[in-house]
Amino acid sequence: xxxxxxxxxxxxxxxxxxxxxxxxxxxxxxxxxxxxxxxxxxxxxxxxxxxxxxxxxxxxxxxxxxxxxxxxxxxxxxxxxxxxxxxxxxxxxxxxxxxxxxxxxxxxxxxxxxxxxxxxxxxxxxxxxxxxxxxxxxxxxxxxxxxxxxxxxxxxxxxxxxxxxxxxxxxxxxxxxxxxxxxxxxxxxxxxxxxxxxxxxxxxxxxxxxxxxxxxxxxxxxxxxxxxxxxxxxxxxxxxxxxxxxxxxxxxxxxxxxxxxxxxxxxxxxxxxxxxxxxxxxxxxxxx
Ligand SMILES: Nc1ncnc2c1ncn2[C@@H]1O[C@H](COP(=O)(O)OP(=O)(O)O)[C@@H](O)[C@H]1O
Ligand SMILES: [Mg+2]
Numbered sequence: 001x002x003x004x005x006x007x008x009x010x011x012x013x014x015x016x017x018x019x020x021x022x023x024x025x026x027x028x029x030x031x032x033x034x035x036x037x038x039x040x041x042x043x044x045x046x047x048x049x050x051x052x053x054x055x056x057x058x059x060x061x062x063x064x065x066x067x068x069x070x071x072x073x074x075x076x077x078x079x080x081x082x083x084x085x086x087x088x089x090x091x092x093x094x095x096x097x098x099x100x101x102x103x104x105x106x107x108x109x110x111x112x113x114x115x116x117x118x119x120x121x122x123x124x125x126x127x128x129x130x131x132x133x134x135x136x137x138x139x140x141x142x143x144x145x146x147x148x149x150x151x152x153x154x155x156x157x158x159x160x161x162x163x164x165x166x167x168x169x170x171x172x173x174x175x176x177x178x179x180x181x182x183x184x185x186x187x188x189x190x191x192x193x194x195x196x197x198x199x200x201x202x203x204x205x206x207x208x209x210x211x212x213x214x215x216x217x218x219x220x221x222x223x224x225x226x227x228x229x230x231x232x233x234x235x236x237x238x239x240x241x242x243x244x245x246x247x248x249x250x251x252x253x254x255x256x257x258x259x260x261x262x263x264x265x266x267x268x269x270x271x272x273x274x275x276x277x278x279x280x281x282x283x284x285x286x287x288x
Contacts, residue, residue: 010039027276088260101235116168142170147207
């Protein structure tokens with residue numbers, strides 16, 4: 001019998017992280033895999049000892065990249081691969097990768113690294129960004145989920161306030177796709193397949209995230225949306241991905257972001273599809 005660990009972050013106290021891990025465990029056990037849920041701090045990263053009771057593989061639902069690498073280094077297959085988790089965990093790094101592969105996405109400018117005790121306000125840099133992207137624009141911190149670190153900047157005053165506040169933090173400036181205000185698509189991908197998709201719509205916020213008040217419904221994807229979502233997942237090397245797509249001027253899809261540890265509860269509630277079933281059968285096929 002195969003065995004696996006499902007790792008999630010134990011310091012995030014919201015129930016949704018545990019719930020997500022439970023959904024995964026149910027799917028793994030349905031497939032006959034002996035599964036243990038583990039909080040990230042329940043695995044000791046001691047570099048001088050051999051890891052005991054090793055599982056055959058790990059499903060990594062956390063962003064503790066050091067732990068993911070630690071497990072990979074001890075020879076255990078980790079899904080997604082730690083490199084993919086690392087790329088996706090920072091939106092700036094992820095957009096570099098997507099743009100390298102020519103993926104259609106909103107115009108994006110990666111903010112320069114500025115140490116917190118310094119300001120480039122008088123350098124003319126910010127004026128160029130304003131000139132290029134115009135207002136409103138979107139500012140996104142490198143690390144952030146559920147729409148919490150994504151800001152709609154409508155005035156110059158907000159722009160300078162935010163850029164000042166973000167000194168020392170990785171972030172990007174992005175063209176605001178007005179035709180997509182309050183709506184996007186979440187596409188869950190496993191390997192080369194689209195397993196489920198939903199349309200998300202918010203009446204109250206420019207962000208369509210469900211956690212932020214968005215309401216989701218089932219959607220039939222166009223061929224263009226399907227192709228772009230798969231290309232985006234492949235561009236960052238993700239075997240499992242939750243790709244967010246925006247609607248451009250002529251409804252053409254644009255990639256908003258790729259999530260390497262996409263939550264699967266909402267898509268399950270909306271579509272009745274437990275993406276974890278597809279993930280487990282993918283892993284079992286791959287590991288033979
Ligand atoms: N450039 C943009 N133009 C319009 N809406 C956007 C843009 N970027 C993000 N959004 C909206 O904000 C939401 C959150 O952004 P996203 O990049 O997916 O960050 P998070 O990781 O927090 O989900 C998206 O689901 C989308 O509704
Ligand atoms: Mg998102």
